[in-house]
Amino acid sequence: MIVPGSASQEVAAALAAELDEPLAPVEYERFADGEQLVRVPETDDRAVVVASTVSDRAHVELLQLQDAARQQADEVVTVVPYMGYGRQDQAFEAGEPVSARAVARAISTGTDRVLTVNPHEPAVRDFFDVPCEPVDAAGRLADPLPALSEPLFLSPDAGAVGIAETVRDAHGAGEVDYFEKHRLSDTEVEIQPSDAATADRDVVLVDDIVATGSTMSTAISQLEAPARVFVTCVHPLLAADARTKLANAGVDAVYGTDTVERAVSAVSAAPAIAERL
Numbered sequence: 296m297i298v299p300g301s302a303s304q305e306v307a308a309a310l311a312a313e314l315d316e317p318l319a320p321v322e323y324e325r326f327a328d329g330e331q332l333v334r335v336p337e338t339d340d341r342a343v344v345v346a347s348t349v350s351d352r353a354h355v356e357l358l359q360l361q362d363a364a365r366q367q368a369d370e371v372v373t374v375v376p377y378m379g380y381g382r383q384d385q386a387f388e389a390g391e392p393v394s395a396r397a398v399a400r401a402i403s404t405g406t407d408r409v410l411t412v413n414p415h416e417p418a419v420r421d422f423f424d425v426p427c428e429p430v431d432a433a434g435r436l437a438d439p440l441p442a443l444s445e446p447l448f449l450s451p452d453a454g455a456v457g458i459a460e461t462v463r464d465a466h467g468a469g470e471v472d473y474f475e476k477h478r479l480s481d482t483e484v485e486i487q488p489s490d491a492a493t494a495d496r497d498v499v500l501v502d503d504i505v506a507t508g509s510t511m512s513t514a515i516s517q518l519e520a521p522a523r524v525f526v527t528c529v530h531p532l533l534a535a536d537a538r539t540k541l542a543n544a545g546v547d548a549v550y551g552t553d554t555v556e557r558a559v560s561a562v563s564a565a566p567a568i569a570e571r572l
């Protein structure tokens with residue numbers, strides 16, 4: 296039975312349909328002090344909890360869903376389509392936590408195995424105390440793209456070039472390149488242009504995550520006279536005014552998957568997750 300988190304109802308429903316498994320009804324209650332209670336009245340022998348940890352509240356909800364499921368199911372599998380805090384995978388100064396490790400350990404306590412979609416750093420899997428498998432949902436990001444003219448698939452840094460290659464391969468043709476990026480702060484990045492010519496070409500910017508939109512909007516500002524600009528990513532967090540930043544930068548369309556449920560989530564990660572379950 297699929298047990299959906301409140302922020303992952305689309306991907307959970309799509310996964311239930313893929314696997315032909317029922318969806319557990321989850322009841323929610325909020326106490327006067329702000330704390331939340333979840334209730335999972337029924338599961339079967341295997342409970343698959345599907346919850347992106349897009350907020351601190353979603354983290355707590357995931358732990359609650361696992362605990363409720365654990366009391367009824369023989370096996371609990373946890374699917375974290377988008378793993379929050381996954382980018383905090385190192386301590387840069389003494390006294391800082393490795394937040395990705397802290398949340399991975401907490402998630403491990405309530406489950407037999409974990410699946411997570413396109414983690415920002417594959418090494419975060421090692422932070423879990425139970426087996427953690429990555430799921431690659433990037434292959435379908437090419438699906439919503441229109442027909443492209445002389446396409447150039449660009450990632451904003453070397454770390455995401457593999458995803459850009461996956462999208463290019465799924466599209467069928469095109470050049471792949473990447474920028475050199477230096478992060479100045481949480482919301483500011485510096486980007487060196489790539490060598491690839493962009494004039495009169497359709498450019499598809501590809502990344503694992505669009506969070507504040509600073510990376511993508513800065514990348515777009517480096518393009519010289521492109522025909523059209525598309526932004527595609529696995530995790531469309533689109534925090535604060537990110538969508539507005541992209542619109543003002545001149546993007547023609549934005550696409551992402553349903554690991555984070557947004558208006559741009561045109562692609563489902565469910566088929567890729569289902570293959571691993």
Ligand code: R5P
Pocket residue numbers: 382451452454455481482484502503504505506507508509510511
């Ligand atoms: C970082 O290396 C990631 O791949 C993304 O480029 C980054 O998380 C995007 O963040 P933002 O949208 O805030 O620039």
